[in-house]
Amino acid sequence: MAFNIAVAGKGGTGKSTLSALIIRYITEELGKPVSAVDADPNASLGALLGVHVQNTIADIREEILEKKADFAGMSKERYIEYAIEESIVERGKFDILTMGRPEGPKCYCYVNNLLRKYLDKVGTTYPFIVTDNEAGMEHLSRRTTNNVDILLIVSEPTIVGALTIQRILKLADSLPIIIKQKFCILNRVPKDGIHENLQQKLDSVGVEISAIFPFDQEIYDTAACGASIFEISRENELYRKLGGFLQKHLPSSMFEKSMAGHM
Numbered sequence: 001m002a003f004n005i006a007v008a009g010k011g012g013t014g015k016s017t018l019s020a021l022i023i024r025y026i027t028e029e030l031g032k033p034v035s036a037v038d039a040d041p042n043a044s045l046g047a048l049l050g051v052h053v054q055n056t057i058a059d060i061r062e063e064i065l066e067k068k069a070d071f072a073g074m075s076k077e078r079y080i081e082y083a084i085e086e087s088i089v090e091r092g093k094f095d096i097l098t099m100g101r102p103e104g105p106k107c108y109c110y111v112n113n114l115l116r117k118y119l120d121k122v123g124t125t126y127p128f129i130v131t132d133n134e135a136g137m138e139h140l141s142r143r144t145t146n147n148v149d150i151l152l153i154v155s156e157p158t159i160v161g162a163l164t165i166q167r168i169l170k171l172a173d174s175l176p177i178i179i180k181q182k183f184c185i186l187n188r189v190p191k192d193g194i195h196e197n198l199q200q201k202l203d204s205v206g207v208e209i210s211a212i213f214p215f216d217q218e219i220y221d222t223a224a225c226g227a228s229i230f231e232i233s234r235e236n237e238l239y240r241k242l243g244g245f246l247q248k249h250l251p252s253s254m255f256e257k258s259m260a261g262h263m
């Protein structure tokens with residue numbers, strides 16, 4: 001049974017960056033394979049991992065609705081299973097499935113029901129699934145199985161960020177899946193730390209912050225150059241801090257025979 005990590009938060013807070021770093025940590029430091037899911041319509045996880053994604057689940061959905069799919073003698077169900085397998089890009093220690101652009105105004109229930117049956121199975125034989133979600137967590141709200149072990153709610157270190165964390169925590173409670181643990185993270189925090197007004201706000205609304213990740217120049221430079229997260233130094237401060245966070249919160253059995261001692 002896969003250990004399911006979901007990353008959520010408002011747009012632009014660092015969800016994809018942290019998802020990509022988590023995938024790197026698990027594959028490189030723990031030596032375990034990861035099934036990555038890019039569930040953000042504005043897909044970018046593939047690019048951050050240095051992978052060129054050609055086919056998305058949105059493409060399969062549209063092909064079937066537009067009746068452009070070539071079933072090549074397969075049943076519709078078998079075709080969907082095949083098309084999902086084909087859309088997964090495999091890259092050594094991880095593979096990635098990309099959900100793609102949002103749905104248009106058509107009626108998608110029928111095809112979504114067909115897709116769900118197979119999407120729920122994706123990655124379940126892997127030790128880890130890491131999902132980069134969109135702000136509304138639509139992808140998670142559609143799932144009926146595969147509970148989330150850890151939900152990371154990523155936020156900017158501002159009052160708007162604090163209010164968004166509150167909203168996402170409520171939204172998470174309303175999802176039809178079990179989320180075992182939720183962690184709120186402040187990302188891109190300046191070197192002087194978080195403002196005292198923000199700390200007061202977080203205390204007053206009862207939001208507990210589990211990790212504070214700094215603004216990191218190397219991460220910024222890597223993004224500015226369009227390079228992959230695998231280019232970042234292993235000594236990178238954000239990567240090390242994230243590693244420390246994961247060591248604290250992932251089951252200790254996941255660290256057996258790993259290289260985690262290097263972090």
Ligand SMILES: Nc1ncnc2c1ncn2[C@@H]1O[C@H](COP(=O)(O)OP(=O)(O)OP(=O)(O)O)[C@@H](O)[C@H]1O
Nearest residue numbers: 011012013014015016017188214215216219220223
């Ligand atoms: N800790 C950090 N230090 C410096 N830059 C960061 C950090 N975290 C993220 N960034 C940068 O912030 C920008 C937004 O990050 P990212 O794309 O990961 O956010 P996102 O939440 O996935 O955004 P979107 O909602 O658009 O998908 C990127 O340019 C990324 O390189």
Ligand SMILES: [Mg+2]
Nearest residue numbers: 015016040044
């Ligand atoms: Mg993103």
